[in-house]
Amino acid sequence: MKTTRLLIFLVVAALSHADTIELANGNKVEGKVLENNAEAKTLTVEFTLGGTATQRTVPYASVKAITVNGTRTVLAEAASTTRTPEEVKALIEKIGPTDPEGFKSVRTNYPKTLDLSWPEQPGQGWNNQKNVGQFVWDIINPNASRWREGLKLIHEILDSKPDDSLKLRAQKEIANMHFRFFQDYARAAWWWQQAGIGVDDPPGMHLAECYWRLGSKKMALDFISDAGYLQLDAIKLLGDMGETDRAVEMANEYNEHDAWLLAGDACRLAGRLQEAQTFYEKVINTPPTGQRADRLNRTLGRAKASLDALKLFELADVSKVADGTYKDSSLGYEGQVEVSVKVRGKKIEDVKVTQHKEKQYYSALTDVPAQIISKQGVKGVDATSRATITGEAIINATAKALSQGVQ
Amino acid sequence: MRLDHYLPTLKRAKKADRKPPGRVRRVLERIGPTMASAPLRRTIQALCFVTFLVSFFYICWPYTARPALASESPANEAQLDALLAGEAPWPTHYADDLVRKEVVPADLFLRIDPLVSLSTAIASRSWVYSLVSAGIILLVCVLIPRGFCGYLCPLGTLIDLFDWIIGRRVKRFRVKGDGWWVHIKYYILFGTLIAAACGVLISGFFSAIPVITRGLLFLGEPVQTGFLRGWHLVVPFHAGHVISVLLFLGVLGLGLLRPRFWCKYVCPSGAVFSVANLFRVTERKVEDSCIKCRKCVDICPFDAIKPDFTTRTSDCTLCQTCGGVCPSLSIKFVDRWDVMSLKKKNDPPTHETPLGRRGFVSLATGSALAVTGAATVKTATSLWGADLDNPQSFRPVRPPGSVPEKEFLQMCIRCGECFKACPNNVLHAEGFEQGFEGLWTPMVKADWAGCESSCNACGQVCPTGAIQPLPLEVKKRTRMALAEVNLGTCLPHAGKEACQLCVDDCAAAGYHAIEFLQVHTKADASGNPIEGTGFVAPVVLADKCVGCGLCQTRCYGINVLEKGLLKQSAIVISAGSGKEDLKLPSTTV
Numbered sequence: 001m002k003t004t005r006l007l008i009f010l011v012v013a014a015l016s017h018a019d020t021i022e023l024a025n026g027n028k029v030e031g032k033v034l035e036n037n038a039e040a041k042t043l044t045v046e047f048t049l050g051g052t053a054t055q056r057t058v059p060y061a062s063v064k065a066i067t068v069n070g071t072r073t074v075l076a077e078a079a080s081t082t083r084t085p086e087e088v089k090a091l092i093e094k095i096g097p098t099d100p101e102g103f104k105s106v107r108t109n110y111p112k113t114l115d116l117s118w119p120e121q122p123g124q125g126w127n128n129q130k131n132v133g134q135f136v137w138d139i140i141n142p143n144a145s146r147w148r149e150g151l152k153l154i155h156e157i158l159d160s161k162p163d164d165s166l167k168l169r170a171q172k173e174i175a176n177m178h179f180r181f182f183q184d185y186a187r188a189a190w191w192w193q194q195a196g197i198g199v200d201d202p203p204g205m206h207l208a209e210c211y212w213r214l215g216s217k218k219m220a221l222d223f224i225s226d227a228g229y230l231q232l233d234a235i236k237l238l239g240d241m242g243e244t245d246r247a248v249e250m251a252n253e254y255n256e257h258d259a260w261l262l263a264g265d266a267c268r269l270a271g272r273l274q275e276a277q278t279f280y281e282k283v284i285n286t287p288p289t290g291q292r293a294d295r296l297n298r299t300l301g302r303a304k305a306s307l308d309a310l311k312l313f314e315l316a317d318v319s320k321v322a323d324g325t326y327k328d329s330s331l332g333y334e335g336q337v338e339v340s341v342k343v344r345g346k347k348i349e350d351v352k353v354t355q356h357k358e359k360q361y362y363s364a365l366t367d368v369p370a371q372i373i374s375k376q377g378v379k380g381v382d383a384t385s386r387a388t389i390t391g392e393a394i395i396n397a398t399a400k401a402l403s404q405g406v407q
Numbered sequence: 408m409r410l411d412h413y414l415p416t417l418k419r420a421k422k423a424d425r426k427p428p429g430r431v432r433r434v435l436e437r438i439g440p441t442m443a444s445a446p447l448r449r450t451i452q453a454l455c456f457v458t459f460l461v462s463f464f465y466i467c468w469p470y471t472a473r474p475a476l477a478s479e480s481p482a483n484e485a486q487l488d489a490l491l492a493g494e495a496p497w498p499t500h501y502a503d504d505l506v507r508k509e510v511v512p513a514d515l516f517l518r519i520d521p522l523v524s525l526s527t528a529i530a531s532r533s534w535v536y537s538l539v540s541a542g543i544i545l546l547v548c549v550l551i552p553r554g555f556c557g558y559l560c561p562l563g564t565l566i567d568l569f570d571w572i573i574g575r576r577v578k579r580f581r582v583k584g585d586g587w588w589v590h591i592k593y594y595i596l597f598g599t600l601i602a603a604a605c606g607v608l609i610s611g612f613f614s615a616i617p618v619i620t621r622g623l624l625f626l627g628e629p630v631q632t633g634f635l636r637g638w639h640l641v642v643p644f645h646a647g648h649v650i651s652v653l654l655f656l657g658v659l660g661l662g663l664l665r666p667r668f669w670c671k672y673v674c675p676s677g678a679v680f681s682v683a684n685l686f687r688v689t690e691r692k693v694e695d696s697c698i699k700c701r702k703c704v705d706i707c708p709f710d711a712i713k714p715d716f717t718t719r720t721s722d723c724t725l726c727q728t729c730g731g732v733c734p735s736l737s738i739k740f741v742d743r744w745d746v747m748s749l750k751k752k753n754d755p756p757t758h759e760t761p762l763g764r765r766g767f768v769s770l771a772t773g774s775a776l777a778v779t780g781a782a783t784v785k786t787a788t789s790l791w792g793a794d795l796d797n798p799q800s801f802r803p804v805r806p807p808g809s810v811p812e813k814e815f816l817q818m819c820i821r822c823g824e825c826f827k828a829c830p831n832n833v834l835h836a837e838g839f840e841q842g843f844e845g846l847w848t849p850m851v852k853a854d855w856a857g858c859e860s861s862c863n864a865c866g867q868v869c870p871t872g873a874i875q876p877l878p879l880e881v882k883k884r885t886r887m888a889l890a891e892v893n894l895g896t897c898l899p900h901a902g903k904e905a906c907q908l909c910v911d912d913c914a915a916a917g918y919h920a921i922e923f924l925q926v927h928t929k930a931d932a933s934g935n936p937i938e939g940t941g942f943v944a945p946v947v948l949a950d951k952c953v954g955c956g957l958c959q960t961r962c963y964g965i966n967v968l969e970k971g972l973l974k975q976s977a978i979v980i981s982a983g984s985g986k987e988d989l990k991l992p993s994t995t996v
Contacts, residue, residue: 025493030480050482050503056491122934134928137936142923142943298939334964357639357964359831359856363473387474388915 020067021045021058033066083215085222091214096190100182106148108156110135116157118166132157136173147181171195176203185210199226205233212241232258239266248275257283257291257299264306273314280307312399318376319346321405328401332393333358339369339397343405348376351398356390364390372398408742410551410689412447413730439571440706444731451558452567459516459561463623464631466513469830469864472504497917501830501862502879509867514824516561516616517870519544521683522596522676523617523820526610527871530603531817533991537870545683552687553680556670557709557724562619562658563670567708569659570666580663587769589671592678594773594780599675601781607788611821611847612654615676621847622655624823625836632832640832642855647838647846667708671722681721690743691718691725693750697737703729714757716750792844801840803850804888804954804982806865807858808875811989812982818873821847825874828864831856833956849874851887853956853980854963858887860916860955875992883917888954889986890921890947890978897977898966899942902927908965909945909958909978920951921958921978945978954987956980 021043022028034055035044041060046053065074083091111129118132128138132153140150151174158170175191178184189210197203205224212220220241224234230253238247244266251263264279283303288296321343329338338355341348351369358365364387371381378399383391414435417428428436435443442449465471481487482503486496505513514537517523521541528535548554556563599610611617625648629641661668670677693716704712707729711722730738737750794800795813802812806825809815826834826849833856834849841848849865851858860883866876877885890909898906913921928941945958963976 023491023493025491027490027493029487029490047481047487049484049487054484054487056487058491062491120933122930124934126928126930126934128925131934134930134934134936137928138925142925145919145922294937294939331965331969333961335969357968359640360859 019045021063022065022067023058024062024064033068081215085211085216085219088211088214088216088219092186092189092193095186096193098187100148100151100184100187103148103152106152108149108152109146110149110153116160117162118157118169120165120169144181147177151177151181168195172197172203176206179203179206179210183213185213189214199223200228200231205231205237208234209237209240212237217241230254232262235259235262235266239263239269242270244270244272251279256289257286257296257303260286261299261303261306264303268306268310268314273310277307277310277315280304280310312396312403313378316377316379316399316402316406318343318348318402320407321346321402322407324405326401326404327354328397328404329355330393330396330400332356333360333389337390337393337397339394339401341398341401343402348373348402351394353394358390360387360390363387364394367391368394369398378402408689408745410725410740411727411730413445413727414443415731415736416444416734440732441708441728444706444729445727448558448726448728452564455516455559456561456564458511459619462511462513462515463620463827464627466505466508466511467824467827467864467868468631469501469504469828469862470636471508472500472830472861474498474500474861495917497879497883498861499879501859501864503861505828505862505864505867513828513868514870516559517620517820517822517824519555519559520614520616520676521545521679522599522610522614523822523870525679526599526603526608526614527818527820527873529600530606530608531814533814533818535818535871537872545680548680548683549686549688551725552684552690552720553677553709553722553724555680556674556677557726560615560670560676562615562674563667565619566659566662566667566669569662574662574666577663582664588673590769590773591673592671592675592681594777595673596675596678596682597774598777598780598784601778602784605781605785606817607781607785607844608817608820609784610675611819613673613675614820615670615674617820617822618655618658620827621651621821621823622658624827625652626655628827642832642835645838647836651836651847665710667710671710684721684723687720688743689725689740690720691723691727691729691738691740692745693717694737694739695748695750696735697750698735699755700734702732702734703738706732715753715755717752788842788844791842793841801845802982803837803840803845803848804853804956804980805987805989806834806849806851806874807863807882807885807887807953807955808866808877809887809989810873810875810991814991815873815989816841816844816848818871819848820871820873822870823847823849824868824870825849825865828868830859830862830864833858834865851956851980853959854976855960857912857916857957857960858955860918860957872992875990884953886953886986886988888956888980888982889949890952890954890956890958890980892945892947893975893977893979896973896975897944898972899944900926900977902942903972905942906966907943907945908961912957912961916955916957918951918953918955920948920953921945922948947978954980954982 018030019033020028020030021033029047031045031047033043034046037044042057043060043063044055044057046055060075063075065072113129114132114135115130116132122131122133126134128134136150136153140146154170154173154177158167158174162170171191172195175188175195175197178191179188189207192203192207192210197207199208204227208220208223211223220237224237227234230250232254235247235250235254238244238250239262247266248263251259260279260283264276264283267273267276267279280303284300284307323344325340325342327338327340329336331337335357336355337353337358340352340354342350351372353365353369356365364383368381368383368391372378372395375381378395381395383395414432432443435446481490481496482499486499489496512518518537518540521544524535524537524541528538544555551558595613599613602609633641658669661673665671697716699716703716704714708726709722709724711719711724712729713719725740727740730740793812793816805812805815810818823836826832826836833851833853835852835855837845837848837850839846861879863877863879863882866874866882869876892900894900898904907923910921910923913919922945923943924946925941926944929937931937958978959976959980962973962978966973967976
């Protein structure tokens with residue numbers, strides 16, 4: 001069925017111009033789909049580069065979706081993966097023990113002073129040049145460019161015939177890195193399994209998430225149903241999997257700030273915005289119940305930020321805004337960008353940048369306000385590329401200005 | 408060989424035959440007598456002037472560049488490959504935009520000003536590619552002696568316009584006769600060439616095209632920026648700007664003494680052509696039918712006609728205006744050796760002694776002055792100059808692709824073309840930071856703006872090769888400086904607050920030359936990090952940083968100006984050995 005739709009779609013595509021091809025890698029590119037080779041599972045696309053046309057053949061696998069005449073078809077959906085628990089197990093067994101592509105050529109780059117025996121208790125004082133965990137925390141974690149070499153480092157430790165305790169720690173860290181850095185769920189699951197992680201161990205919910213991401217929601221649910229106690233992470237996982245009711249139920253059972261925050265996120269993800277708002281407000285308005293102060297503050301901060309974003313962007317609706325001219329500002333490239341928004345008869349009549357210090361803005365100052373007026377809101381407005389910071393400042397300032405007038 | 412293109416006066420014997428002039432002639436006459444007599448010359452002048460203005464105000468105006476929307480429309484193979492491979496494509500819009508607009512080279516007139524390339528080549532003792540275009544124009548001017556001044560030079564045209572609008576109405580400053588000033592141009596030329604031979608390049612102070620380019624840069628560019636982009640983007644003036652503007656106004660003001668006073672007596676670029684006139688193959692000649700009416704003497708804009716109505720060959724630009732007003736049609740523009748029925752010389756007597764005693768005395772005095780002037784300049788630069796041997800001396804960050812500092816000071820003509828082409832005015836005119844030696848040279852002011860990763864304009868428009876014309880592929884890897892983080896003030900390093908402006912900007916530009924370091928992490932009793940404590944702080948990767956200064960711009964703009972958290976940017980670019988790739992060109996272009 002999906003394939004037929006795709007074929008019809010491609011016939012239409014061949015007759016028109018300027019299709020948008022969304023690549024699996026996240027990039028978008030404009031071109032014209034010339035031919036769909038179902039046999040070889042490729043698309044032949046004509047791209048126009050500075051006035052001259054060039055053709056490329058792109059495999060289905062690297063295309064996420066294509067848009068023609070405003071109609072978007074997701075290719076990945078056609079090949080979207082649902083697997084039985086047996087298939088997931090087989091996949092983990094097959095991919096898990098292998099190295100990621102090109103991993104042999106990765107070179108480690110760590111200070112000679114690093115103590116590769118990685119003692120469980122690093123001792124007093126923070127020294128990221130000596131302690132492996134602290135080195136990973138300070139230098140590997142924040143830099144995507146160093147993730148592969150970080151994984152290599154832990155592999156080297158694992159290859160150095162460690163004792164059982166160090167071996168276990170290395171296996172858990174490798175699994176953690178596959179999960180956290182590369183969203184490589186098959187390998188992450190395999191390494192966690194090697195380390196003997198069960199549902200009640202700290203990464204248990206992550207292992208469950210791997211099963212779900214690999215295609216079997218049933219396997220994930222079965223796995224967490226064996227849990228011996230209530231885990232906070234389960235709320236998030238249930239929310240992500242679309243089990244919003246269960247997530248909410250669990251949060252109410254848990255009855256604590258962190259749980260409500262996660263339930264709020266789950267509702268927001270499911271589009272149940274009013275409920276999400278209620279949960280966030282509950283986090284903010286409930287007095288503390290003896291949590292550690294820094295942790296509570298973080299939870300409160302996140303709840304406030306999410307609530308603001310929710311009100312400004314998702315619940316925002318110009319039909320609720322009273323007539324008037326509203327001004328607000330947001331930080332741009334060089335300083336505050338001030339915007340004045342005129343609303344009359346439940347319509348955005350005008351958006352103007354009234355003050356700014358930007359140097360490099362191209363057309364963001366005119367394009368973005370025009371988009372806001374034509375879309376009657378800030379939802380779906382593109383910040384002009386390469387002037388993104390200015391564009392986003394205009395969008396944020398407009399959203400804040402509109403929120404002033406909400407009745 | 409006849410080169411006449413002037414519009415001759417209508418000659419009719421009988422009064423009864425006189426008809427009103429045709430429509431074309433009436434239009435030309437309405438514009439003015441010089442237009443009526445030599446319309447071709449005025450048209451070429453106008454075309455050249457417009458070309459100059461277009462190249463300055465349009466081709467060198469980078470803000471017509473637009474990035475591809477949401478990186479959806481790649482401009483070249485490299486960008487498409489990057490998109491397909493899942494990388495952020497390297498932006499090329501500024502470079503592409505310049506190529507698109509550059510129908511004529513943006514620095515065309517700078518290239519054909521012979522003094523620019525000649526003095527640069529002498530000062531730096533190297534081959535300067537614009538010598539070719541200067542050579543070509545000198546060859547052309549052997550055929551049309553000093554034609555550059557009469558037809559092409561935009562400064563000359565601007566001075567003509569000044570005279571038409573202001574000069575001819577203000578008579579009180581007019582000087583009469585020929586004074587001591589008549590040969591200044593040769594002495595200035597001589598002086599600048601001697602200074603160049605001593606390794607000091609000062610021809611940019613007086614050379615015609617640099618003078619008008621800088622004048623428009625410091626007077627016209629701020630107006631253009633102010634009206635089209637916003638007055639907050641106008642670069643603040645300093646003493647260096649004021650001096651340049653005064654010099655430019657002075658050049659125009661000389662027009663109050665006499666039309667084209669500058670061109671006739673002062674301009675050293677004109678002097679190069681006057682000297683080249685010795686090799687002329689054509690000239691203006693007067694036949695014996697001359698009725699001595701003086702109309703030609705009165706209209707000649709270059710004072711190139713002697714009292715006996717013959718030609719001062721070193722001054723005549725072959726503009727042919729005299730031919731158009733001559734009632735007896737006695738003036739012709741022919742090859743130098745044409746001797747057909749020429750008018751008798753020295754009739755009436757000119758009282759001119761081309762190289763008599765007085766001429767010799769003035770030549771000697773002038774030359775002595777020129778040598779003294781050049782020596783003074785040389786001494787001044789060594790006493791109050793860049794002082795390159797001193798490691799403590801001020802070292803500006805030069806544009807990407809610049810030659811090494813010593814050679815840069817010898818090759819930069821200080822025309823200011825690169826400032827105009829530079830998006831966001833990253834390049835500022837130096838004042839007296841390096842004494843007199845660095846005046847008006849381009850330096851990166853990263854507090855103001857950073858060098859755009861998609862732009863290579865400065866090297867493309869530089870007429871002397873002081874900034875090499877690098878392809879964007881090379882420019883994006885060419886280091887101009889190195890960024891350094893001040894660990895004491897950088898907000899996360901100092902443990903004050905989270906900030907990653909510099910890292911984000913570096914990544915957005917495509918360099919990825921600043922990475923994170925987690926700092927001030929709190930550990931629990933067993934030495935494990937407490938989640939949420941500490942900050943990620945910037946660390947510059949020296950092998951990836953090209954010193955574009957975008958990081959500094961952002962830190963200064965937000966943390967210093969907007970939020971007032973710092974007194975200076977906590978990440979600063981600086982030049983110096985090991986931090987930059989300043990290379991002499993390996994091959995001549």
